[in-house]
Amino acid sequence: MVVKASAHKHVSREDIDDRQVANALVSAERSGNTHRFIIQITTKGGALAVVQRGIDNVLAGMARYPAFGSAISVEIVTEDLDEIAVLNTLYSSAPIPVTPYLLPNDYRTPRVTRASRLAR
Known part of the structure; x- marks a missing residue:
């Protein structure tokens, strides 16, 4: 749909x-x-199950519509180094790129906010 x-x-x-x-x-x-569609998930960390569910839903959509092929990728921006390792392991063989990025704990946007979605 x-x-x-x-x-x-x-x-x-x-x-x-x-x-x-x-x-x-x-x-x-x-x-x-x-x-091209980049799906970005942002998190402070600690909600790995929620992040995984989001990624899994994207992968389910890809299974239903394989024509998307290389047009979709997933990026995860997190402050949790442990989650980076888990996500890299879980999705290393995913049919689309799933790339986690580590945002430093002290990151501030140019306007001095903590909005991690603006990091990239």
């Missing part, structure tokens, strides 16, 4: 198949639009 939203605030849902995904990706590339 895909959810479509228009500029006029209309939202519709429709079932799609892998062929339609493949066609949409080719069409996007031909028209010069992006056809």
